[in-house]
Structure formats: C-alpha cells, structure tokens
Amino acid sequence: MVEELTQAGDAVAACVDDASWALAEDELIAALDAAHRLEQRLAAVKLALVREIDGRGTARAQGASSTAVWLRERLHLTISTARRLVDLAAALDAGNPGIRAALANGDITVDQARVIADTVATVHTAADAQAADKAVGVLVGWAGQFDPALLRKLGTRILDHVAPDIADAAAQAALEAEARRASRDRHLTLSALTDGRLRLTGILDTETAGLLRAAIDPLSAPSGPDDQRSPGQRRHDALGDVCRLALRTDELPEHGGDAAQIVVITSYDGLTRQLGSGTLDTGLHLTPETVRRLACDAAILPAVLGSASQPLDLARQRRLITGPLRRALVLRDRGCAFPGCDRPPRWCDAHHIHHWADGGTTTLTNAVLLCGHHHRHLHHSDWTVRLGGDGHPEFVPPAWLDPDQLPRRNHYHRRT
Structure with missing residues (x-):
C-alpha cells in the first residue's frame, strides 16, 4: 500500500x-472533476488507516492520550x-459498507459521508437495520444533487421514504431529543480580555436564537x-x-439594590477639559471620548472624594434630559435626527449640542x-x-465629504 500511495x-x-x-x-472542467473525485477516494483510504490505527491502540502505545491527540501532532x-x-472513521467501520x-468510488464527499452516517445512525435507532440500509441508498443518491447542509435537512424526513409507518412517531421523538440537546447545550460565556473588551461565545437554543435575530436583524442593516x-x-x-x-425600560430587576445600569467614575475637571478617562465600576477603563459621549444622556451623581479616593460626601443624582x-425632544425630532437614519426615538440618546461638560445647558x-x-x-x-x-x-x-459643507437634514421622519 505504501508503494502504491507513493506512486499515486x-x-x-x-x-x-x-x-x-x-x-x-x-x-x-474534466480535470477538476477528476481531482475532486480522487480527493474523496484518498479520504476513504485515509479514514481506513485512521480506523486501523485507532483499533490497534497505536496512539496510546506511542504515549498519546488518544488517537485524536496523536493525529493532531502527527498530521x-x-x-x-x-x-x-x-469519529467518522469509526462510523464508516460500524456496519456502513455502503457509505464507505x-x-x-468518489460518489460522495467526506462531508456528505459524515451527514449520511449521522442520519443512518438515527434511522437504525428509530427503525431497524433494513431501513438503515435503504436509507444509505437513498441518501447516496441524493448526494449527487445536494450539498451537505441540504442533505442533512432532507435527511430529517428520510423515514418517510424508508419506513413510512413509523416516520411521524420517529420525527416527533427526534424533535424532542433535539430540544433536550438544545436545552442541555445552551450557554453563554463572557470572557474579559486584558484590554477591557469582552469575548462573547455560546450556543443559543432555537427560541432564544429566534428572539436574538428578531431583535438585532432590523438594527443590523x-x-x-x-x-x-462590516x-x-x-x-x-x-x-x-x-x-x-432594555436598560431604558426600567423593567429589568434590580442589581444590588439599584436599577440595572452602567456606572462610570471620572473626575469633573477631566470631564470638562476633555482629557479625563473613566473607569467602570467593574474596574475597566474608558477613553475620554467614550466618557463624554456617555455623559450626554446619563444620571450625574456628584461626589466629594478624599485624598485616598474615599467618598466624603455624596449628593443626590440629577438626570439630564428626561421627563417632559x-x-x-421626541415630538420635535421624531427619531434619530442624523440625515438618512430611520431609528425611532426609543433607540436614541439625547445628545447635548454644546456639551454639558463644556457649560452647555440642558x-x-x-x-x-x-x-x-x-x-x-x-x-x-x-x-x-x-x-x-x-x-x-x-x-x-x-x-472632505462636501467641500461646500451644505447643511443636511433627516427627511425620513415625517413632520407636520
């Protein structure tokens, strides 16, 4: 085999x-088709070798903790x-000669083989070996027309073709199993980076994914x-x-006795001189520009601090642009006033034209x-x-955008 592969x-x-x-x-085009077919045939050989190495325990014998770890280092x-x-090598070896x-033969790709193996395993569990064999034939035929994503989608109703008498019950069982997996796997991880940013990773269940898309898609245009x-x-x-x-609705639960909010700590002199950075109550730092922008529409809570930054006197907070x-402001602008923007008032901040920190009036x-x-x-x-x-x-x-600097207005919000 080594000699033949070397010649190939x-x-x-x-x-x-x-x-x-x-x-x-x-x-x-013919050369491309041939190269693609050869790539899949070589993948079949590679999977057979991986399965044999895994079955012999070669990886552990050479000191690796698993075959996957050994392959990572070797390849x-x-x-x-x-x-x-x-996993795919094991699946193709587990009674799936048709897929292998x-x-x-180069009739399916590695990704299609993975989809077919997963689907056939489900059919075998829901029906029997005979139905699973039929499913292989149907799915391999479909693989000549459909990519792996669509093939997986079509595979969800494969029992309609190979075991119609149990298809509905199996589909319901599969849906319930999928819901259990989604509930089990759901998570959201917030990882603080050293520069103050946050890495957001996780898996959302179907309902939550729908809610997120419904909320952000209109705002992502x-x-x-x-x-x-981008x-x-x-x-x-x-x-x-x-x-x-959400923070503006006042419907979020209290956190530590206060309404849900972000807290920025900065000095008055730094804010007015446009030089002072700010610090969140979580300890992360903000640029002076960000502090001034947040101060446009925020509750200001003056505090007198001692030399060691301990609070000596804390005044009552006063809100800037709120209430009547x-x-x-909403009645006048009807939404974001920037030219061409259609965002409604509830998505908007109140911005001081002449900044409050520079002596601008509210x-x-x-x-x-x-x-x-x-x-x-x-x-x-x-x-x-x-x-x-x-x-x-x-x-x-x-x-640089308009040498004449002609003023522009928002004509999206209808005015009367």
Missing part, C-alpha cells in the same frame, strides 16, 4: 506542474478536526450608503442598541436625538450639528 503521490505531483492554462474549457491538525476524523464504498461597518460590526452595534433599550424635556435648544451609532459617529468624526432657523436640527458634513 508522484502522479499527483506531476499534475501540479502541468500547465492548466493550456487546457480547453471542457478539459479543464498537524486542529484537535476538533482530528476528533471528527476519528460510495466515498471510495447599513445605516446609509456611507456606512463602512456585517459583524453592525451586529455588534445592534446588540448594544438592544441592551440600551425628553418628550418635547434645554430643548441644546439637544438632539441620536441613535447609538450616530451618537458615536458624531463624537468621533468631523460632523457638527446645530439648530436651523426653524428650530430643527441640521448637520454640517466635514469638508
């Missing part, structure tokens, strides 16, 4: 140096890839033709918007509604905002 390797190596540009189009694979390789033969954020960045910002909305003033003539994205954008760009002669906000673009 030499033949493949010779093809690598061939001038594919010289092939006619039909020859080029330089990721551990997850190595485990899938061992289809892969060896580009905010306009100039929106340069899809991942837009989803990130949408999640932040959802959290802000915010309602008046009045209707010094405020504008901005969604989270455009609030951040205004604080970190050369756009400026002012009130026009009719009392409605207008935005002046930077000179």
Whole structure:
C-alpha cells in the first residue's frame, strides 16, 4: 500500500506542474472533476488507516492520550478536526459498507459521508437495520444533487421514504431529543480580555436564537450608503442598541439594590477639559471620548472624594434630559435626527449640542436625538450639528465629504 500511495503521490505531483492554462474549457472542467473525485477516494483510504490505527491502540502505545491527540501532532491538525476524523472513521467501520464504498468510488464527499452516517445512525435507532440500509441508498443518491447542509435537512424526513409507518412517531421523538440537546447545550460565556473588551461565545437554543435575530436583524442593516461597518460590526452595534433599550425600560430587576445600569467614575475637571478617562465600576477603563459621549444622556451623581479616593460626601443624582424635556425632544425630532437614519426615538440618546461638560445647558435648544451609532459617529468624526432657523436640527458634513459643507437634514421622519 505504501508503494502504491507513493506512486499515486508522484502522479499527483506531476499534475501540479502541468500547465492548466493550456487546457480547453471542457478539459479543464474534466480535470477538476477528476481531482475532486480522487480527493474523496484518498479520504476513504485515509479514514481506513485512521480506523486501523485507532483499533490497534497505536496512539496510546506511542504515549498519546488518544488517537485524536496523536493525529493532531502527527498530521498537524486542529484537535476538533482530528476528533471528527476519528469519529467518522469509526462510523464508516460500524456496519456502513455502503457509505464507505460510495466515498471510495468518489460518489460522495467526506462531508456528505459524515451527514449520511449521522442520519443512518438515527434511522437504525428509530427503525431497524433494513431501513438503515435503504436509507444509505437513498441518501447516496441524493448526494449527487445536494450539498451537505441540504442533505442533512432532507435527511430529517428520510423515514418517510424508508419506513413510512413509523416516520411521524420517529420525527416527533427526534424533535424532542433535539430540544433536550438544545436545552442541555445552551450557554453563554463572557470572557474579559486584558484590554477591557469582552469575548462573547455560546450556543443559543432555537427560541432564544429566534428572539436574538428578531431583535438585532432590523438594527443590523447599513445605516446609509456611507456606512463602512462590516456585517459583524453592525451586529455588534445592534446588540448594544438592544441592551440600551432594555436598560431604558426600567423593567429589568434590580442589581444590588439599584436599577440595572452602567456606572462610570471620572473626575469633573477631566470631564470638562476633555482629557479625563473613566473607569467602570467593574474596574475597566474608558477613553475620554467614550466618557463624554456617555455623559450626554446619563444620571450625574456628584461626589466629594478624599485624598485616598474615599467618598466624603455624596449628593443626590440629577438626570439630564428626561421627563417632559425628553418628550418635547421626541415630538420635535421624531427619531434619530442624523440625515438618512430611520431609528425611532426609543433607540436614541439625547445628545447635548454644546456639551454639558463644556457649560452647555440642558434645554430643548441644546439637544438632539441620536441613535447609538450616530451618537458615536458624531463624537468621533468631523460632523457638527446645530439648530436651523426653524428650530430643527441640521448637520454640517466635514469638508472632505462636501467641500461646500451644505447643511443636511433627516427627511425620513415625517413632520407636520
């Protein structure tokens, strides 16, 4: 076998140096098909070798804790890839000669073989060996038309074809088993990075996934033709918007006796001089720009601290743009006032046109509604905002965008 594989390797190596540009189009396509078929046939050989190595205990004999770990080191694979390789090799060896033969003939891909093996195992459990054998034939036939994802989806109703008398009961049992797995596997992990950011990982069950998509999908669309954020960045910002909305509802449970909130600690002088960074109550640090943006629409709680930063006097908090003033702002702007934005008022912050920390007043003539994205954008760009002669906000673009710097307005929100 080693000699034959070496000869096959030499033949493949010779093809690598061939001038594919010289092939006619039909020859080029035929060569691609042949290379793909050969890749699957070699995969069948590789899986058979992996199964034999695993069965002999070669990995443990050589000091590895498992075959997957041994393969990771030997073939330089990721551990997850190595485990899938061992699992598939075992599945194809466990009474699935039809799948193994289809892969060896190049009729299916490795990914399709994995889907078929999983589906056949389910059929064997729900029905019997005869139905499982029928399922192999049906699925291998479908593999000639469908990719692995669609093949897996079609496989959920394979019993309709091979064992229709128990299909409905088996489908219900499979659905219940899937629900149990989803409930068992659900989790959300928040990992703090050293620079203050947070890594978010986890698995959501079907219902929660639907809720998340329903909440963030409408907010993940580009905010306009100039929106340069990637899809991942837009989803990130949408999640932040959802959290802000939840915090504004006053319906979240109290945390430590206070309403759910974020707490930023900064000095008054630093805030007014636009130089002071801030610290969250969790100990993470914020840039001066972020502190000033958060101060636009926040509860301010003045405190007198001693030399060791211990609280000596704590005043009553006073809110900035809330109550009747915010309602008046909503009636005027109807939503995010930035040109081209359609975000409604509930997604918006109240932004001081002349910053409160710079002596700006908390009045209707010094405020504008901005969604989270455009609030951040205004604080970190050369756009400026002012009130026009009719009392409605207008935005002046930077000179690099419009040399004439003609003021722009939001025409999305209908005004009467």
